[in-house]
Amino acid sequence: MESSLSNQFVEIDKLRAQLLEKVEIMADCQHVEEVIGSQEVLTRIENVILGVVTSLSKNEAPVLVLHNRFSWANISFDSAIGLQLTSQSAVTTIRSDCPSSVTKFAHILKILSVIYKLVQSNSYATKRDIYYNNTQLFGSQRNVDCIVDDISCMLKVPRRTLHVLATCKGLISGDLCYLEEDSTRVDCHSSSIAVAVSSNVVGIKNILYIVSSAKFVLIVEKDATFQRLLDDDFCTKLSPCIMITGKGVPDVNSRLMVRKLWDTLHIPVFALVDADPHGIEIMCIYKYGSVSMSFEAHSLTVPSVMWLGLLPSDLRRLRVPEDALIPLTQRDESKLNSLLRRPYVTSQPDWQREMELMQRSKVKAEIQSLTTIAPDFLTSIYLPNKLRYGGWV
Incomplete structure (x- = not known):
């Protein structure tokens, strides 16, 4: 041979x-993947928090809007790229005043604060680090994994740009x-x-x-x-x-x-x-x-x-x-x-x-x-x- x-x-x-x-x-x-700098990531997180604060100042219950990442109805196919989330994809509303979503609302805000500090200090953490930082709050590693991806999708930022790494x-x-x-x-x-x-x-x-x-x-x-x-x-x-x-x-x-x-x-x-x-x-x-x-x-x-x-x-x-x-x-x-x-x-x-x-x-x-x-x-x-x-x- x-x-x-x-x-x-x-x-x-x-x-x-x-x-x-x-x-x-x-x-x-x-499409060439957009290079998103640290300052832009911080700005996008600040805009999310600003929306929450603005709602509170109006005595309204804050809400967060997430793309539905698990529905085939929101997916288009391009043979040169693969499966893509459509720009007009359906969304899910995470309300702070709804018993079924208030916990996830809290999880998202907490992880956003962690990500903000990581990007600001140019340091990195694994998803496992985030979970063990507050296991009682997050309940399971799977919750953290899902929310990090939700945040990445919400901010339109690749997960690695959030300074959050996954154990390979x-x-x-x-x-x-x-x-x-x-x-x-x-x-x-x-x-x-x-x-x-x-x-x-x-x-x-x-x-x-x-x-x-x-x-x-x-x-x-x-x-x-x-x-x-x-x-x-x-x-x-x-x-x-x-x-x-x-x-x-x-x-x-x-x-x-x-x-x-x-x-x-x-x-x-x-x-x-x-x-x-x-x-x-x-x-x-x-x-x-x-x-x-x-x-x-x-x-x-x-x-x-x-x-x-x-x-x-x-x-x-x-x-x-x-x-x-x-x-x-x-x-x-x-x-x-x-x-x-x-x-x-x-x-x-x-x-x-x-x-x-x-x-x-x-x-x-x-x-x-x-x-x-x-x-x-x-x-x-x-x-x-x-x-x-x-x-x-």
Whole structure:
């Protein structure tokens, strides 16, 4: 295999050339993310508080207006960007005089005050720090996470500009070195130990400080599969590449990192996920974004992501043993039907055909099912052949 590496990835090299040709077109299709300075963030927070004070001075109950981030009715789709929150999206009113919303009203004001101090002092805190600063008030970490995103959407400010960081669960490995904002050098070349994805991806210094000769980026759905590829030294044995996993549903930092690599290196991005509705949805989050974070689509989505595997059609083609296939549950079928109704499916007819095949066969399979063919089938045969002959959709 090593002797033919120069000829192995002709399809990927062609694909990279096509991507480079499209970079300018894609840039024209997407709005450049507005650079918002600290003073502007402070001003926007002050305007929110001014509105609250003005209402109080008029003996009126203060209200806060939030975009409804969880409704498909507020979402539009652009194939060059992904899912976006529409400018005329429906809103939710958080009233200070309503028993059902007064607690959330208080949470928002408290977190706004925390953010104001962070931005003003040019310091940072994690969402976990904010929660543990007043656990009795916030009740749960999930409340804090949701409110920080609500504030980001309300102020029209990327969350990282609020100086609030999230603890990252993602891992990255492969042919990549970069500099953090504080000039710490991060080397991802280790063949045995992965590096945690940065909690401040935006702070990674660009272009000259991101060094890689990778041919492609491989998104891996599961940590177990990622570790298997790492143990098999996949990133160097086959071809220089970069692997990243969000350990299931990806956190924002993992998505930011994939987007950063795509923007900087202009190389193909492939997804390796289970042949089940959950895996497909995870892949769609990387490619098209999520409804709840659609207000940040421009910096989180990678519309060029390609589905490398595991494809439903692979199960029949490779004759995966019947005892390795799992019947779809009612919940799986519901999720699959939901995916087929998504606005982006019509722009991906090959994906649609694969999902319809799963719908008809009523079975799913994990990536690990390939070990029933041979223990090293994934790394020695499946992935090399897929990448060599263009077996992606």
